[in-house]
Amino acid sequence: MEQLKLKICGMGTAENILAVAALQPDYLGFIFFEASPRNFDGVIPKIDPSIKKTGVFVNASLEFILKKVDQYQLNAIQLHGEESAAFCEKLKAAWPDKPIELIKVFSIKDHFNFEELEAFEGKVDYFLFDTKGKNKGGNGFTFNWEVLKDYPSKTPFFLSGGIGLEETNKLKEFSKHLNDNGKLELLHALDVNSKFELRPGLKNIEELKQFQTKLNFQL
Numbered sequence: 001m002e003q004l005k006l007k008i009c010g011m012g013t014a015e016n017i018l019a020v021a022a023l024q025p026d027y028l029g030f031i032f033f034e035a036s037p038r039n040f041d042g043v044i045p046k047i048d049p050s051i052k053k054t055g056v057f058v059n060a061s062l063e064f065i066l067k068k069v070d071q072y073q074l075n076a077i078q079l080h081g082e083e084s085a086a087f088c089e090k091l092k093a094a095w096p097d098k099p100i101e102l103i104k105v106f107s108i109k110d111h112f113n114f115e116e117l118e119a120f121e122g123k124v125d126y127f128l129f130d131t132k133g134k135n136k137g138g139n140g141f142t143f144n145w146e147v148l149k150d151y152p153s154k155t156p157f158f159l160s161g162g163i164g165l166e167e168t169n170k171l172k173e174f175s176k177h178l179n180d181n182g183k184l185e186l187l188h189a190l191d192v193n194s195k196f197e198l199r200p201g202l203k204n205i206e207e208l209k210q211f212q213t214k215l216n217f218q219l
């Protein structure tokens with residue numbers, strides 16, 4: 001079975017990027033959304049090429065996304081707004097010979113209509129489930145993961161929204177339930193952000209280390 005991946009999102013300073021990259025996450029996320037306190041406009045230092053640099057966009061234009069992919073040599077794109085399936089198709093077609101991963105976000109609180117996913121099937125590589133809150137993302141609290149227990153799709157997904165150190169027991173239960181239903185392989189990655197911050201954009205390295213250790217023991 002493939003190992004559960006980790007995405008650390010909302011990076012800011014070069015020094016902190018290097019410290020987080022040294023933890024060898026699978027994905028590092030950079031938010032390109034001016035309304036966010038984590039909006040990224042800096043320089044990404046050289047990091048291990050196995051770490052996928054992921055751009056997070058909210059209803060951005062195709063041109064803007066293309067520019068950022070080129071400028072920062074992004075490996076993955078996370079669409080965190082109301083982007084359509086047709087837009088996802090256009091984005092995929094923009095790099096026919098480059099393996100850019102496309103992640104489409106859906107925000108959930110207590111219910112989700114899985115029919116919403118249908119139009120995106122086969123057009124994106126992953127779905128990402130985040131918490132619906134007052135902000136587009138980075139709300140810092142979890143949604144009702146029970147909603148995903150009967151996940152009907154074959155598309156692997158990222159679990160996101162308010163995941164912190166105190167969620168590890170709940171994560172263990174959640175992965176056990178998926179396993180019992182033969183769906184554990186569909187949980188591709190965990191995505192963490194504001195619960196590991198000293199301030200917006202500055203990650204707490206010690207707490208991230210503790211999280212990795214707890215996950216290795218528990219999941």
Ligand SMILES: O=C(O)c1ccccc1N[C@@H]1O[C@H](COP(=O)(O)O)[C@@H](O)[C@H]1O
Binds near residue numbers: 056161163191
């Ligand atoms: O973090 C932000 O400010 C943000 C703004 C706009 C879109 C997405 C954003 N962050 C994403 O939100 C989720 C969950 O974050 P949290 O753990 O609840 O803080 C994560 O995928 C970030 O990529």
